[in-house]
Amino acid sequence: MAVFNLNVNGKTHQVDVDPSTPVLWVLRDHLNLLGTKYGCGVAQCGACTIHLDGKAVRSCITFVDSVGDKQITTIEGLSEDGDHLVQQAWLEQDVAQCGYCQSGQIMSAAALLNENPHPSDEEIETAMNGNICRCGTYLRIKEAIKTASKV
C-alpha cells in the first residue's frame, strides 16, 4: 500500500492503495466516481476512458503509480451540469440504449474533438474504433460527434 495524491476533476484526492491498482478501481471504489465503467479490463472496449492531461486513456490499464501530477478528468468532471457540447449533442441525438458504454464513448469523442474539431466520417470511425457499443448505437454516436463539431 502507498499514499498517492491524485488530481481528479480539479481537486486533489489522497488515496492509500496498492501501487498496481488501475485508476479505474481507484475512481470507482475509493473516490466514488462511478461514471467511469468497467467493461473488459484489458483496454479492448473503451468503457473506462478518462482524460489524462486532456488525452483519452483507458483507466483499466493505467496504474495509479504512473499518474504522478497529471490531471485526471472523468465524465463527472467534463462539465458542471452536463452542458459540455458533446454531452448536449448526445442528448440531442438521444444516443443511448442501455447507456453503459456511453461515458467512455463521450470521453473518447471529447478528446477527439479537442485535437480535431472537424473530423471526417473516416476520422471519427478510426478514432472511436476502440470503444465498443454492444447495443450498436454507432451511427447515432457519429451523428452526435458531427453535431458537436458543427457548434
Added chain:
Amino acid sequence: MTLVKTTYNRRSFLKSSLAAGGGLMIGFSWLASACSVNTPKELTIPDEWFEINAYLKIGENGVVTIFSPNPEIGQNVKTSMPMIVAEELDVDWKNVLVEQAPLDTVKYTRQLAGGSDSIRTTWSALRMAGATARTMLREAAAKAWNVSVEEVTSETGVLMHEGSGKKAGYGEFASVAAQVAVPEKVDLKELDDFSIVGTSRKNVDGMGIVTGKPLFGLDYKVDGMLYAMLIHPPAFGMKLKSFDPDEVKSMPGIKDVFTLKTFNDDYKRQWSDTISFNEQVVIIGNSTWEVWNAKLMLNVEWELSAESKISMAGWGNDYEVNVPAGLESTFGHIAKMKEMAKKPGEIVRRDGNPEEEFKNAARVIERTYTAPFLAHSPMEPMNFFADVKADSAVVVGPIQSPEYMGKSVAERLGLPLDKVEVQMTRMGGGFGRRLYGHFGVEAAVISQKMKAPVKLIYTREDEMTAGIYRPMYHAVYRAALDTDNNLTAFHVKMGGIPENALHANRFPAGALDNYLAESWETDSNISVGAMRAPGSNFNAAAEQSFLDELAEEMGVDPIQFRLDLLKRAQENPVGENNDYDASRYAGVLEMVREKSGWNQAAEGKSRGVAAYFCHRSYAAQVVDLVMENGEPKVEKVYNAIDCGIVVNPDAAVNMVEGSVVDGIGTAMYGELTFSEGQPDQNNFDGYRLIRYTEAPKKIDVHFVENNIHPTGLGEPPYPPVMAALANAMYKATGTRYYHQPFIKNSFD
C-alpha cells in the same frame, strides 16, 4: 373515448405504500438514480405527493411521478411505459418524473425483460392505470363543483367544467382523488386522439447517462459493503477438488475465502436457474482490486466431473436435464453435428407427402447452414448486491427476471418470499444473459455468510467463460423442383448442441402442400440459454438464405418468390397451425421493396433481401454493400417493420438500428470455440464484437402504420439482417455464405 371495465389487474389500484415511497430505498446511489438524476431543472418538486395507484402519484403542484414497472435493459421501456400511462392520464409529458418501480408481483403485470414482450403484455394495464387516475381526478372535481362526473373533462393536466367555466390543475384535486373509490368503469382514449404515444420522447435517463450518474448495478454501493468474486472451473466437465485458502487470507484487504454452493442438491431448479458450475470458490474483501489480486494468486485444484442429472421444475411437469461427463471441443461438436444430421430427426410437422415428392423431383436442392456458440457479452458484466439479515433480505442489481430471482433467493436462504425484496437497477445490456439470475443467489449466500452487505462482481473473463451461451446450430434445407422449376416439396432438418432452434410452424410452412420439419438435439455439458431472438436468430439466417438461393435456382425474383408463397398462405393455407399472419408478412416485404427501390438496380452496390416473423412482429430488410478485403462495407440497410402501434418512434428507430448492427456483427464475427472443455476466447481481444468501421454507413427504418396493439421490437429486426447480409455478399462475391461467422464461412 371508449368506456371499459376496470377489470384489468384491479390489484394495481389498491394503495401501495411501497411503490409510493419508491421502495425501501437504501444506499446513496439508488436514491440518486431514483430522484435527482431525472429531475429537469425547470421542474419544481412538490412538497407533498398523493398516491393515486401503484403506477403514479401526483404532487400538489400537478407534477406527476410515474413508476416504470419493468426492468430497463436498453430497450427504453423506462420512457415508453410511462408514456402510455401519461397518455391516458392526460398530462403534459414535461410535468412527468419517472422512477423505476421495485418488484411487486401483486401490483404489476409481468415485470420481465424478455421475449420483446414488455409493452405488449402491459399495454392494457398501463392505459388502465392512467385512465383510472384521470377518472378519479374527474370524480374529485365533480364532487367539489357539485356537478356530474360526465360533465368534467380534462385537457393536459387541467380539469374543466364547461357549464360553469370552472378549471383546476390536477394537483389541486390530487389529495381528494387519492381517497376516491376505484371506479367500476373508465374511459380509454381513442387511438386517434393520442398525443404522447406515437410521438418521439427522449430517454428519461439521458442526462444521467451522459453525466455518468450511478444508474447501473455495478454502481450500486452502501456503506460497509464488501466486494466478492468467484473462481469457477476452467473447463466445462470439471469441478472443484481442493484449494488452499491460507495463502490469500493474509493478503491485504481480504476478509474470507470459502466454497460456495449456489443451489442445494435437492433443490428443483426453475427455468431461470441455469448455472454451469454449482460449486465455486468465493473471495471476499474490501475493494475490487484487492479481491481480484487474491483471485489471481489462489491455487485451486480441479478434477473431472462425472455425468449428472439436474432436476428442473418445468411448466406444469418436472423433468431432468442430463449433463454428460467429458471435455468437449469444437472439432468434436462439428463431427457430432455431421453425424446427427445424417440420422432421422423427430418429425415436428409434416404436411402432404413430402417424401414422395422428393422421390419424384426433377431436381433436389440441398444446402447446410451452421452457426457457432455465442457469448451474450453485455457491456456491464454480471454483478449483484445483497444484504441478507436473519429474517429478511434485499437484493439489488441488473436482472431481466426479477420475479424468478426473488423466488430462487428466498428458497436458497430459507426465507418467506415476502421477506425478500428485489430492486432493479438499469442494466448495461443483457441480450438474454440476465434472465438467468444465479448471480443474485450467489450474492445472497455470500452476504448471509458474511453477515454484511456484499457486491458480487464477475470479471469479463469470468463472464465469458462461465457459460449460458447461445447454442450451436446446424440445419439442412432441401427443396424439390419439378421439370418446370415449380417448388413441390420443402424439408428442413434442424438441430443444436444442446438445444434446437426450429420454429416449424412459421413461414414457409402453410404455403407449401408438401412440407417436412425435423429436429434433433444432442447432450452437452456446455450450458446454454436464450439470446436475443432465441431460435429465430438461426432460423432466419439459414432459411432466408436458402429461400434466396432457391429463388435464384427457380429463376424468380427473391421478393416476388416470397410474396407468391405468402399469397398461397393467405388465400388457401396448408394446415391450421401457422404462427404468422401472411398479409402482414407480405406487407413488410412490399414496403421494403418500395422503400429500397428494389426493382431499380443499386448502382455499384450488391443487394440482398430477407424477412422474418418473430415476437409477433414482422421485419423485412434490404442490405446494400460492397466487398473490401473479404469483408463487407455495408452502405445502407433498409428496414420495413410491422410491430403494431409504435409508442416512441425515434427510440424505436434506435432499437432497429441497434438490431441491424448487432445482427451484422453476429453473422460476420461472432464465435465462441472450445478446446478440451475450455472456451478459447475469454475477452474482447479474442471474441470479436462489431465496431465503428464495420457498422453500416446508413440505416433507414420504416414502420407500417396501423392501429394494432403493440408487439415486439427489441428482437424481430435482429435475425433477418444476417440473411440479407449473406444474400448481398453472394451478389458481390459469387460465394454463398452458409456458415457463421462469415469471415470464416467453413464447417470443418
